[in-house]
Amino acid sequence: MEHQSTKNYHLPDRFGFHYFPDCAHYTEKDIQRWLPAIKEINAQWLVIQSPVNRAIPEEFIQCFSNSGIDLVIDFNSSLSALLDWHDLELLIAFYGKWGAKYAILNQHPNQKKAWAAGKWGDVQLIDSVISDFIRFGSICLENNIRPVFPLLTPGGDYWDLAFLKTALLKLKKEAPLLVQNNFILSAAAWDWGKPLDWGAGGQASWPNVKPYKLPQEGQNQCGFRTYEWYAAIANEIFGKNISILLLQAGVSNDPLDLESGFQPAGLDKQLAIYHLLKGKNVFDNLDGSQLLSPISPDVIGCCLYLLSSDNAAHKDLHWFSSDGVRLPPAQSIFIAEHAGQEKQTEVKPVESQSLENFRHNRYILISEELQPETPEILELLHPYIEKYRPMIGFSVTEAKQSAMILAIAPSFGPEPSTFEPIKNNGSLVKVIRPIEIPAYLMELENVN
Numbered sequence: 001m002e003h004q005s006t007k008n009y010h011l012p013d014r015f016g017f018h019y020f021p022d023c024a025h026y027t028e029k030d031i032q033r034w035l036p037a038i039k040e041i042n043a044q045w046l047v048i049q050s051p052v053n054r055a056i057p058e059e060f061i062q063c064f065s066n067s068g069i070d071l072v073i074d075f076n077s078s079l080s081a082l083l084d085w086h087d088l089e090l091l092i093a094f095y096g097k098w099g100a101k102y103a104i105l106n107q108h109p110n111q112k113k114a115w116a117a118g119k120w121g122d123v124q125l126i127d128s129v130i131s132d133f134i135r136f137g138s139i140c141l142e143n144n145i146r147p148v149f150p151l152l153t154p155g156g157d158y159w160d161l162a163f164l165k166t167a168l169l170k171l172k173k174e175a176p177l178l179v180q181n182n183f184i185l186s187a188a189a190w191d192w193g194k195p196l197d198w199g200a201g202g203q204a205s206w207p208n209v210k211p212y213k214l215p216q217e218g219q220n221q222c223g224f225r226t227y228e229w230y231a232a233i234a235n236e237i238f239g240k241n242i243s244i245l246l247l248q249a250g251v252s253n254d255p256l257d258l259e260s261g262f263q264p265a266g267l268d269k270q271l272a273i274y275h276l277l278k279g280k281n282v283f284d285n286l287d288g289s290q291l292l293s294p295i296s297p298d299v300i301g302c303c304l305y306l307l308s309s310d311n312a313a314h315k316d317l318h319w320f321s322s323d324g325v326r327l328p329p330a331q332s333i334f335i336a337e338h339a340g341q342e343k344q345t346e347v348k349p350v351e352s353q354s355l356e357n358f359r360h361n362r363y364i365l366i367s368e369e370l371q372p373e374t375p376e377i378l379e380l381l382h383p384y385i386e387k388y389r390p391m392i393g394f395s396v397t398e399a400k401q402s403a404m405i406l407a408i409a410p411s412f413g414p415e416p417s418t419f420e421p422i423k424n425n426g427s428l429v430k431v432i433r434p435i436e437i438p439a440y441l442m443e444l445e446n447v448n
Contacts (some may be wrong), residue, residue, distance in 0.1 A: 014277045014299060015333075016045020016070070017307040017319065018248065021256065023049050023076065024310075026060040033324045034307070035067060041326075041333045045301040047072040047247065052083065055091055058098050065099025070301060072148065072245070073103040080116035083132075089139050096143030102245070104148035104186060105136050110156035110163040126163065130170045137179040148184045151247055153254065154192075154222045159211040161203075161221060164230055168237045185234055185242050187227035189249035189273075189302060191265050195286055196272055198223030200293045202232045224249070224273070231298055246302035249273055250329075251317060255305050264316050267375045270304065270329050274336075277302050325389050328378040335374060335393060358427070362390035363402035365422065369410045373434065377408060380437040384444070400425045407431040 017038070019025070025034075026048075038046065046064060050056050050073050065071055073095055077083060092103065108114045109129045119125070129150065137147035149167075152160040172180060192198070199206065199219045208215045221229040227244050234242040248255055250270045252263040264270075268285055275282045276295045284290045295302070306317045308324075319330040326334055364381065366374060371394065378385070378392070384406070385392070391402060396418050399405050405427050409415045411434055423429050432440050 013042060013044035014295075014301050015274055016043045016047070016301055016303045018047045018303050018305045019049070019307050020309055021049065021306065021311065021314065022309075023051055023056070026057050028059065031060055031063050035063060035069075037320055037324050037326070037330075038069065038307075039067060040337075041330055042337050044068070045070045045072065045303050046307075047074050047303050049074050049076045050091065050095075051075075052077045052088055052091070055094050058094070061095060061098040061100055065101070070102065071100045072301075072303070073100050073145075074107075075103065075105045077105060079106055079109060079114045080119070085135070088136075092139050092145060093143050096140075096145045100145055102148055102184065103136075103140050103145050104151065106132060107151040108153050108156075109150050110152050110158040110160050112157040120157075125158075126167050126170065130167055130174060133171070133183075134175045134179055137183055138176065141178055141182055146182055146184055147179070148186050148245055151186045151188055154188055154190065154226045155212070155220075161229060161233065162211065165233050165237070168234060172237055180238065183242075184300070185227075185230055185244040187230050187244055187246055188254075189224055189226065189246040190222075190251055190253045190262075191224045191269060192222045193252050193263070194223045195284070196224045196269060196276075197284065197292050199225040200228060201225075202228040204232065225293070227299060228296070231296065241298045243300045244296075244298050246299055248305040249302050250304040255314065255317060258313055262317075267329055267332070267379050271332055271375055273302065273304070274333055321386070325386075328375070328382050328385065331378055331385070331392055332375050338393075358403040359401035360391050360398075361402065362388050362404045362406070363399045364390050364392045365396065365399040365405055365407045365419070366392070366394055367408060367410050367416050367418075368394050369416070370408060370434070377434055377437070380434065381441075383441055396421055400427065402427060404428045405430070408437075409433050411435060 046069050048056065048071060052075050061071065075088070095103070106129065112120045122128070133147065133149065140147040152164060154160055156163070199221050202221070202225070203209065206219050208218055209220045214220055227246055231241065231244060250265045250273065252265060254260045255262045272282045272285070272292065276292060279294070282292045284292050304319065306314055306319065308318050308320045308322050310322055318327055320326055366377060370377060384390070390406070391398065393399070399422055405422050407419050407422065407429060409419065409431055415431055419431060430440070
């Protein structure tokens with residue numbers, strides 16, 4: 001699909017993360033570790049978990065919000081539990097005062113397992129969801145926080161499109177205008193193992209889709225483009241576009257359901273989402289002649305899952321190790337965000353020197369000709385990166401400050417002439433080509 005160029009939109013930074021999926025990482029040490037990590041890849045959004053009976057420390061909220069991070073407070077409550085509205089109102093007042101901008105409550109209300117026994121079949125199920133959301137939204141807005149509509153499960157036990165339409169009709173009928181005009185829609189950005197353009201265009205492009213029935217050669221809302229289907233419903237009801245926040249992007253399906261068999265979307269898709277959020281043209285990796293559909297300006301933010309976690313079940317979803325080291329997805333973003341800056345940095349050349357006098361221990365120097373292949377190269381080098389935690393980039397000047405340099409040369413032709421200075425610098429240098437990476441890693445493993 002070709003990107004439209006008839007309108008020019010100014011797109012704010014829309015890229016962000018879900019923080020740890022618990023409430024145990026809000027110390028001063030966590031601030032010192034994670035705020036710089038998030039800022040250095042220019043992430044703008046962060047979803048953080050909050051219990052409903054105690055507050056996240058003020059210092060954590062203020063440090064992130066004062067640094068320009070849009071915090072989304074995800075109240076860690078269950079639909080089956082009795083909510084103490086008095087405590088919740090106090091927490092929201094504190095969070096608003098400290099700088100939080102968004103909050104969400106009561107996720108997956110279209111799933112049977114989210115409800116207490118006997119409640120699921122209640123004919124007033126959606127009424128209770130909307131009643132709670134209106135109350136929650138009113139409290140949020142009194143404290144300068146915008147309420148986010150509950151996250152639905154695409155498909156779900158109660159067909160999400162029907163649930164959403166019924167719920168929004170009730171919201172329009174019953175909610176004060178302040179809530180109607182300021183709430184944010186949410187949409188799960190799971191890809192379900194399908195291409196990123198699956199379901200693009202929404203119901204208008206796939207009119208024959210019925211609940212739980214997918215026509216032959218048809219596509220439905222169960223893909224990354226879920227938000228387009230929701231946006232069309234909201235627009236029909238309210239007569240205007242409603243801002244949308246995409247959640248849990250970069251995974252196949254519900255990452256909090258350990259029985260769902262969720263998988264990471266893969267580096268190619270994660271980077272494609274990042275570049276789409278930046279408003280760039282991204283080619284479909286299934287059809288290199290076609291561009292992926294752009295992400296609508298109505299999407300104000302997209303939070304990828306997961307910044308980091310102590311839970312072994314989520315280890316394949318991490319963008320950073322638990323001690324703050326960039327893993328391949330984050331490292332690719334870091335390189336993209338800082339491309340061009342390395343060339344502007346002048347560092348005094350270092351003559352032959354002892355290893356302890358180098359600024360860095362290890363550096364992976366990737367030839368500039370290989371920039372388009374960087375994600376694949378970093379994925380191949382993942383064991384090396386995890387073990388040695390090297391600096392990574394395209395700068396010979398920066399590489400010369402490293403004791404050990406692993407230089408990645410183009411697959412064909414002679415070594416780049418730009419590699420020559422690193423060989424006369426006192427550094428230990430190994431030059432390999434991408435195809436040689438697996439053998440080199442095996443060689444290192446045998447040596448160690």
